[in-house]
Amino acid sequence: MADPRFFAKAGPFTLAELASRCGADLASGVDPETCVVDVAALDAAGPEHLSFLDNKKYVEAFSRSRAGACLVHRDMARWAPPGMALLFCSDAYRAYAQIATAFYPPEAVVPGIAAGAAIDPTAVVDGRVRVEPGAVIGAGAAIGPGCLIGPNAVIGPGVVLGEDCVIGANASLSHCILGNRVRIYPGARIGQDGFGFAMGPAGHLKVPQLGRVLIHDDVEIGANTTIDRGAGPDTVIGAGCKIDNLVQIGHNVQLGRGCVIVAQVGISGSTRLDDFVAVGGQAGITGHLRIGAGARIAAQSGVMRDVEAGGTVGGSPAVPMKEWLKQAAVLGQLARKKGR
Amino acid sequence: MADPRFFAKAGPFTLAELASRCGADLASGVDPETCVVDVAALDAAGPEHLSFLDNKKYVEAFSRSRAGACLVHRDMARWAPPGMALLFCSDAYRAYAQIATAFYPPEAVVPGIAAGAAIDPTAVVDGRVRVEPGAVIGAGAAIGPGCLIGPNAVIGPGVVLGEDCVIGANASLSHCILGNRVRIYPGARIGQDGFGFAMGPAGHLKVPQLGRVLIHDDVEIGANTTIDRGAGPDTVIGAGCKIDNLVQIGHNVQLGRGCVIVAQVGISGSTRLDDFVAVGGQAGITGHLRIGAGARIAAQSGVMRDVEAGGTVGGSPAVPMKEWLKQAAVLGQLARKKGR
């Protein structure tokens, strides 16, 4: 089970309750009133635990598992060990996420303002907000109900947070408007000036950055990630985007809904990603591009041209994935020839 | 116009005033007493706004724009819509930067020490400094007039700041000396130990890092960027350098004047960049190299050798730009041949 110093566990739950939470069907013969007390990995689970199988790679571990119950696709049932209670579902990982959340629900926000917090008298902070020690909230900021402002976080003047947002420790926000259920991880930097200079041999002249960052509902922004505000237009992060740690997003970038941006990616100014684009770790996308809906960009790619909707690219400079794989293959062959 | 929750606008200004601020010439027939109330992009501007055209790509938007006035190169005048007041200048983007700064001047620093700040009694803080809540200033530090120390920023013992420096929220400085008008963005880390160990199978022994970071006038250092102090010599950032977010600068690195370092670049220990070097995003430069004045390094390059003054390199390992483009072309051809 999870370390009780860090995690508070709920339950036990009956299989009937759990199945209804994740839309699973109990296999025939399973007693719906059977209780489980926790989730656990296949190889660590005992009779009192529920586990899951979502990857054929783990079929053997599934067959050997001592888990009392297991989330699994119906097609995998024949590999189950005798006596295991099966809960059938089409996407076992998604079902696991729902059940793990039942056992380990997000901690409820207990309203209250810590003694050490500094809140400007003109800020509007809802009564159901929690503000941790050392947090600073600037003039005219507005914090919606259910928000948690972490220790030593800084909310700049005029910043607006919707409902149920979580701002991590030591994060800082300025010049931005957040929707509901936005989670900003520790140390993220949102809304600072973009990197805009009129370059010249007599010195680089700063161009005022007059836009904002708009962050829609259900977005997560990783630890130490940086998102600059727009130069004139806004920088926009669409609903449901998930952004990992140490990502850089330049001024005027627009992300559509549900984009997934893995760690250490950099997206240069004014580039636009349509809905559900996925970008692998350490990839870079140059400025003023358009990446079509559902496109997939491989890790470490260097994207210098638009990518069409549904396209998949890799390499630096990035080319269609098939071409990239061929390039790697042909280069390997040539090098081996040379080696002889 | 810019969101008034975040930006305070000055003006209106007459065209005569604005032209004199940026060194532009009014086209013949333009009434110098015409007032404009704001800046705006070509496609968003109305008759009361001033816009700018600095890129041929936008000539069409220029011709269709409803902007009352526009900064433009004399050669572009013929594409102007009827009635638009033209301000001729050789570099419209630079002129725009100056005029946007007139409308949106940097906020004046209102001196004062917030209640929640912790200032060591031996620190010397000028009377014209603003210290925000939660900021910490260590023993013997010296903060010059006009500086702004952001909320929860940490200025370590002995650190020296010149005049008119801005230290962002949650940034931390130690073992460093700053000139005037230096801007450190939120979360930047300046002056911590470099990565110096005497490696060995019995354990890696830490080598004391006995240098400092010297930051000259008019430098900007981006959000969550890290600059380590020297190991014995100093790490030096020359006047007018502009460093973007999430950049890593190792111990003993020296940057000349006016270098531009884009986001997520890494520069390894003891490497020296001469004046006005430009480094594209996510590039890496290995240690102990010399990069000549005015050299340009493409995004995602991996530089493993010295680069001559004025040189342009790309690729990983980096080669002269022309060679890199040929490499990409020839590899693409081979892969396509293979595909048939």
Add this chain to the structure above:
Amino acid sequence: MADPRFFAKAGPFTLAELASRCGADLASGVDPETCVVDVAALDAAGPEHLSFLDNKKYVEAFSRSRAGACLVHRDMARWAPPGMALLFCSDAYRAYAQIATAFYPPEAVVPGIAAGAAIDPTAVVDGRVRVEPGAVIGAGAAIGPGCLIGPNAVIGPGVVLGEDCVIGANASLSHCILGNRVRIYPGARIGQDGFGFAMGPAGHLKVPQLGRVLIHDDVEIGANTTIDRGAGPDTVIGAGCKIDNLVQIGHNVQLGRGCVIVAQVGISGSTRLDDFVAVGGQAGITGHLRIGAGARIAAQSGVMRDVEAGGTVGGSPAVPMKEWLKQAAVLGQLARKKGR
């Protein structure tokens, strides 16, 4: 000498004392009672300084050096200038690290809780701990003797620190257990949720991250580096690992003992590095891999397959180092041929 505003110097020391501290042998004829007052580089040292030679590249500087004493391998003795007192040792850089530490010992931790710190009444903080202004220590946390909690650092609920740990300014820790002598640099983020979602067109569902981060003795973690906690298993950093700035370590990653991870590296979830693996700057390692003991991964590599113990790889996608060098050579030849 090091800037006295930032560094407190000890000494002077006799050569006999210094030789015994680093296991060096005095050359014949050297007076063991000779005093030196500081360390200095070969080209900066005077008669009162001790220097070191660890690289043949600097033999000339050694021959010209005015240093009174020098750490050097016995084989280099013949290049010494007349009158220089030689201290023979097998690893001059390691010996220098020990002697520089004698002159500039780590500052002793002066116990005390700053007025501005916020410590939860249920936290257990040893009497020999120093807590700087603005630091926040959560409920149930335990801080061992000799620890230094830097200004505005945040120690989350339940976090455990062993003895003599140093937590840098503005760093934040949650869901983690630290051994002894662990150093966390400013702005590092330890223990936040990993990047775990059940992806889908109806939205990406967060998967509870129920593991911890375990950090063993003598680990250093660089500025603004991020280490996510495990999803179920723990993320583990082995004893003596040295991790540079801006590194990303995903959930469930395991590092063995003595790994060296250079700046801006990214290691994806569930990958395991065995003992003494070295990873060059900006390299990326994909998830669920095994990197064998002593393997070396070149800077900017993109590792997509397991690496055997002692293996050396480079390139993206990474291949054995020899192959990578051949690839670069053959590609260069082809491009030059094309150019004619």
